Amino acid sequence: MSEVTDQMRRHSAAHLMARAVQNVFENVQVDIGPATDEGFYYDFDLPHRLSPEDFPKIEAEIARLIALDEPFVRKVVSRDECARMLAGQTYKLERLADIPEGEDISTYTVGDYVEMCRGPHVEHSKQIGVVKLRRVAGSYYRGDEHNKMLQRIYGIIARDQAEMDALLAREEEAKKRDHRRLGTELDLFHLDPEDPGQVFWHPRGWSIYVTLQDYMRRKLVKDGYQEVNTPALMPRSLWERSGHWAHYQQNMFITESEKRLFAVKPMNCPGALEIFKSRTRSYKDLPLRLAEFGHCARNEPSGTLHGIMRVRGFVQDDAHIICTEEQIEEEVAKFCRLLKDVYSDFGFDQNMKVRLSTMPEDHVGDEATWRKAEDALAKALVANGMTYAIQEGEGAFYGPKLEFKITDALDREWQCGTIQLDYQLPSAERLNAEYIGADGKKHHPVMLHRAVLGSLERFIGILIEHYAGAFPLWLAPEQVRILPISDKAAAYAQKIRAALAAAGYRVEVDSSAEKLGAKIRAATVEKVPYQIVVGPRDEAAEQISVRSRADGDLGAMKLDAFLARLAAEMKS
RNA sequence: GCCACUUUAGCUCAGUAGGUAGAGCACAUCCUUGGUAAGGAUGAGGUCGGCGGUUCGAUUCCGCUAGGUGGCUCCA
Numbered sequence: 001m002s003e004v005t006d007q008m009r010r011h012s013a014a015h016l017m018a019r020a021v022q023n024v025f026e027n028v029q030v031d032i033g034p035a036t037d038e039g040f041y042y043d044f045d046l047p048h049r050l051s052p053e054d055f056p057k058i059e060a061e062i063a064r065l066i067a068l069d070e071p072f073v074r075k076v077v078s079r080d081e082c083a084r085m086l087a088g089q090t091y092k093l094e095r096l097a098d099i100p101e102g103e104d105i106s107t108y109t110v111g112d113y114v115e116m117c118r119g120p121h122v123e124h125s126k127q128i129g130v131v132k133l134r135r136v137a138g139s140y141y142r143g144d145e146h147n148k149m150l151q152r153i154y155g156i157i158a159r160d161q162a163e164m165d166a167l168l169a170r171e172e173e174a175k176k177r178d179h180r181r182l183g184t185e186l187d188l189f190h191l192d193p194e195d196p197g198q199v200f201w202h203p204r205g206w207s208i209y210v211t212l213q214d215y216m217r218r219k220l221v222k223d224g225y226q227e228v229n230t231p232a233l234m235p236r237s238l239w240e241r242s243g244h245w246a247h248y249q250q251n252m253f254i255t256e257s258e259k260r261l262f263a264v265k266p267m268n269c270p271g272a273l274e275i276f277k278s279r280t281r282s283y284k285d286l287p288l289r290l291a292e293f294g295h296c297a298r299n300e301p302s303g304t305l306h307g308i309m310r311v312r313g314f315v316q317d318d319a320h321i322i323c324t325e326e327q328i329e330e331e332v333a334k335f336c337r338l339l340k341d342v343y344s345d346f347g348f349d350q351n352m353k354v355r356l357s358t359m360p361e362d363h364v365g366d367e368a369t370w371r372k373a374e375d376a377l378a379k380a381l382v383a384n385g386m387t388y389a390i391q392e393g394e395g396a397f398y399g400p401k402l403e404f405k406i407t408d409a410l411d412r413e414w415q416c417g418t419i420q421l422d423y424q425l426p427s428a429e430r431l432n433a434e435y436i437g438a439d440g441k442k443h444h445p446v447m448l449h450r451a452v453l454g455s456l457e458r459f460i461g462i463l464i465e466h467y468a469g470a471f472p473l474w475l476a477p478e479q480v481r482i483l484p485i486s487d488k489a490a491a492y493a494q495k496i497r498a499a500l501a502a503a504g505y506r507v508e509v510d511s512s513a514e515k516l517g518a519k520i521r522a523a524t525v526e527k528v529p530y531q532i533v534v535g536p537r538d539e540a541a542e543q544i545s546v547r548s549r550a551d552g553d554l555g556a557m558k559l560d561a562f563l564a565r566l567a568a569e570m571k572s
Numbered sequence: 573g574c575c576a577c578u579u580u581a582g583c584u585c586a587g588u589a590g591g592u593a594g595a596g597c598a599c600a601u602c603c604u605u606g607g608u609a610a611g612g613a614u615g616a617g618g619u620c621g622g623c624g625g626u627u628c629g630a631u632u633c634c635g636c637u638a639g640g641u642g643g644c645u646c647c648a
Contacts, residue, residue, distance in 0.1 A: 017610080041643095051576070081643040101621085137643030138575025145645045149575050152643070169614070193621080193639045251647095296648085301573045302639085304646065415648065455648045513604080521609040535607055553608060563604060 010035035020061035039156035099388035179464040197312030202392035204477035225291040230271025236261040268294040272320035281435040314455040321448040332380035351510040357394035399422035409465035416454035483536030
């Protein structure tokens, strides 16, 4: 007897939901309904517009079906037999046609309901547990935007009601970490409805931004990069040469001046190559690593925007490595080392996923070169002890790429770091970058596009959720808050503030008329790492009373002792 | 961009079977000078996303439009 896995239970729940929807509504066409890491979904096509108001009815029907505790019976059938069983179900019949000749076609029957399915499933419906429907969403048939949009219902399962309650409570907790909520609560940024996808950074948010950027800058300099900056607005002629005008125009903001068209840059790469081309280059200049915190604008479809994670104006910790083909592997390996180093500083090296995207059908260049490039990427990962999955055919048309993905508070994956190999842009057909080789002849270099954090906007969004707003000392917008007991301690509070500020810390004084308890509460809610309480007693003893976000009340100490503690924490 | 849902004060949300609205927090003023998670009082703040329609009258019903949310496609 095989073990009943969560995947089987979820998948079986999807079947029962499909059955329930057909029992509750008329003219239901079913497509497919797999299990996911979280729960399951099923795609339907029916005249009724599904809404969350329909959930109780459907859930009740599912509960009824589960309670029947009917067995899931597997049967291998012939193609014709299966087609007969699926009569009237056009999507299912199309799916049936997809199954290659010679492969087993199996069906699962539960009570009077039969479905074509590979399985596996639970043995009896009661093994599924409790089912709750979560949301309805649109979904293109076969994931193709040219196809009809089906109605998808997402659901989750639990072994019993207690586990379901715990699951829902965890979801509520995750929502509290949502960067959009914390961004407002902690006064980090705001988004203006009239200017979708553009971030207004408030002082506290911008402090994090600049601190992160400085951190990255130090890493880049140490790793042999040179920082550059290129124009935000570049002419149509350049974009035509780069290929963006033909392939990326829909995503570009275009503007006009004196009858010439310009575009706000969606990427920094042409700018980097312009710098490379500004004088004759030697093979001795390679690899040339040009970093740029360039502000890019992409006119993303409105439906794809999401807080500060997916925006229309953003800055990548971008860099372009211009090198020879022989240098690719070492440069990729070097990048992986840098990425690992940075991610480990945030604890992201644990839950990160790496994907290698290979040659797509629509590509330029010959297959041998592609395979060589893919190998170089894979070898660099292995050399760094990184495990990865392959995304077949998901590479860019100009070259394969590595993607490094991090998960947000609501379990959505976001691509942050990436390195992409590009044979195209430096080529004669595009921007025609050249260097003089040891043989005295001209050669085209290859280019690596790469980013460690991805966009600063997205990375900060993930950081907000990762730390639940409680940033480590070095990143915290306000590192220390001084809480004078009353006006009588105001002068002493200012003296301490000045001393901390002189030592380079971001420090504020809460001089409001509130009582100490209220001040502590405010500083705690705002997640300030250190609170310093000062009153007449401290002043007389030339001490401060320290409260840490992590360890609570630390009692009284000398300012020097506190400074030493801060310095030690900044280093770690 | 596509499908569904949604939009009331700075924030989180009530509410009106159609008769132009409330709470908590935040904010302002005053009182309180208080030693480790919310002291008290008073007050200000909204043409209920925008436009149009139905109606004697629309925040409420209908249509369009914009933003947001959840997905899909796309993507840093």
